Amino acid sequence: MTPVLIIPAFNEADRIATVLERVAAAGTGCQVVVVDDGSADDTAAIARRCGATVLHHPFHLGYGAALQTGYKYALENGADLVVQMDADGQHDPEAIRALMAAIHNDQFDLVVGSRFLEMTNYQMGLLRGLGRRLFSGLASLAGLQISDPTSGFQALNRRVLELYVGDFFPHDYPDVDVLVAAYRSGLRVGEIPVHMSEGTRASTLHGGFRSIYYVYKMTLSLWSAPTRVARSGAVSEDPTP
Amino acid sequence: MNPTTLDAAELREIFLAVAEPNAVRALALTVSLVLVAVVLWLVRRRGLREEYTPIWMGVAFALVVVSIRLDWLHVIARAIGAWTLSSVIFFLGEVFLVAVCLSYAVRLSQADVHIKNLAQEIALLRTRMDSLDDG
Numbered sequence: 001m002t003p004v005l006i007i008p009a010f011n012e013a014d015r016i017a018t019v020l021e022r023v024a025a026a027g028t029g030c031q032v033v034v035v036d037d038g039s040a041d042d043t044a045a046i047a048r049r050c051g052a053t054v055l056h057h058p059f060h061l062g063y064g065a066a067l068q069t070g071y072k073y074a075l076e077n078g079a080d081l082v083v084q085m086d087a088d089g090q091h092d093p094e095a096i097r098a099l100m101a102a103i104h105n106d107q108f109d110l111v112v113g114s115r116f117l118e119m120t121n122y123q124m125g126l127l128r129g130l131g132r133r134l135f136s137g138l139a140s141l142a143g144l145q146i147s148d149p150t151s152g153f154q155a156l157n158r159r160v161l162e163l164y165v166g167d168f169f170p171h172d173y174p175d176v177d178v179l180v181a182a183y184r185s186g187l188r189v190g191e192i193p194v195h196m197s198e199g200t201r202a203s204t205l206h207g208g209f210r211s212i213y214y215v216y217k218m219t220l221s222l223w224s225a226p227t228r229v230a231r232s233g234a235v236s237e238d239p240t241p
Numbered sequence: 242m243n244p245t246t247l248d249a250a251e252l253r254e255i256f257l258a259v260a261e262p263n264a265v266r267a268l269a270l271t272v273s274l275v276l277v278a279v280v281l282w283l284v285r286r287r288g289l290r291e292e293y294t295p296i297w298m299g300v301a302f303a304l305v306v307v308s309i310r311l312d313w314l315h316v317i318a319r320a321i322g323a324w325t326l327s328s329v330i331f332f333l334g335e336v337f338l339v340a341v342c343l344s345y346a347v348r349l350s351q352a353d354v355h356i357k358n359l360a361q362e363i364a365l366l367r368t369r370m371d372s373l374d375d376g
Contacts (some may be wrong), residue, residue, distance in 0.1 A: 035364070055364040061357055069361040076365065167354050 003100060004079040005030035007052070007069030009087035010064055013041035015129040019089050022095040024092035028100070028161055030083060037066040043087075062171040063152075071164045083155045091153040099155035102192055109187040110160045112146065112179070113153035113194035134215065136210040138222050144183040146191060148175035153194055155195055160187055168228035170221060173214060177221035180227045256324045257315055269308035273301040296341065 005028060007018055016034065023032055034047035038060035048054045055069050074082045081103050085091040091192060095113055102111040116132075128150075135149040152175075156164070163185055169178060183189045247255075265374045280297045283289035307314060311326065 053368065055368050057360050057364050059360065061360055065357050065361065069364050072361055073365055073368070165359075171353070171357055 001078045001080055003028075003030045003081040003083060003099070004070070004077070005032045005096065005129050006035060006067060006082060006084045007032065007047075007067060007087045008035045008037055008066035008070065008076065008084075009039065009047065010037040010045050010060065010063070010066070011039045011043060012087040013039070013046055014070065015089050016043055016087050017046050017050055019085075019087055019093075020047060020052055022089075023085075023093045023096075024051075026096060028083070028093065028096045030100075031079075033070050034087070035066040035070045037061055037063070058209055062137040064169060064174040065171040066155040067152075067174060068165060071161050074132055075158070075161045075165055079161070079179050080158050081155065082157075082161060084152060086152050090196050092195050092197075095153070095192075096155075098194070099153070102190065103155050103157050107188075108190035110154060110156040110179070110182050110189045112148060112151050112189070112191045113196075114146075114148035114151060114235055115196050116147040117193035121134045126186045131211070131215060135218060135222075138219065139176050139180055142184065142222070144180055144189060146176065146179060146189070148191065149179065151194075151196075153196070162230065163187065166227060166229065173218065177218055177225045180222055181225040184225075253324050257318055257326070266308040266311070269304050273304035273308070276304070296344075300337070334367040 005023065007016075007019065007023075012019075020032065020034075023030075032052040034044070034052040034054050036044040036047065036054055036056045038057045044054045044056050053073075055073055057066065057069065060234065061069075071082065083091070083096050083099055083101060086097070091113070099111055102108050132149060136146055139146045139149055158180055161197055163182060164174075164178065168181065179189055274366060276297060280289065280294050280301070284291060307330075313330050314326045317323075317333075318326060321329070321332065323329045323332065
């Protein structure tokens, strides 16, 4: 089965064509699926014109729900490998092959493209830098070593897909909480270095109230996600990877 | 006339011993009857589903009981250290409202998941229909 590249998009009409052209130029061999999360602009039409399969939410559900719609599509269509990237152009499609290779080689079940495994010129603000350290620290308490817990550039196999279509998966920001849930479910979670430019999704860690809410919500999710996964019956028999 | 000194406990007993006027009983009964009428009216108009009615019927019933047996409120007042029956009623009302809010937050969370799943299903079905039309 052809790998599926999921690109959640919300009001990205200005950028989605460029992103899809770059993906096509990278020659990944993936079926490109754009999940239009109830955009008010022409995101869906542009993506369709660029040759992508478009899943269109009737209204805005959130980044996590859009990703999950892509997972459900991939699962229904028998995909064994899924790559996810953002529609704002911050992820370099040239890195998709490396992410896929880490899954193909059966090195990991889920691999995260990290900005921080190697020295890069990626600039992260003070607040986001603190947030990254906080969540990396919390993840390590759960046993998962992760340098870039907010990276949405990931590849995953069918085992992870089967886990991620569960109702525990958050509607808004699936970040380190779902990585920890996957890890605690016995899946192998790893990282490879990637280069990224500044995007917009990471702006969840910008701004006063939203950043406070994000930290609060993510901490609560980190604590509750493994229990929720277990309650959904999606956890493996041995929770220790 | 010798001045009488009272400690706090005695003073509270005086507060609690003040007889509640019958007007209060009448008001409680009226409120409970109006509440039952509004609930039934909403059910008939399909503004309220039957499964959401027990809690409000329960409140109406509690109001009737309280208006008839004010002495039960005295027991609660002494147990929680309240000085007046009105503060007991306010306290119980607040506890009830917090419980109701929590209950609806739980229901809302469940409904949120269902709505998300339905919207995702619509997106998937629409794409499948489009591919069938194209094919």
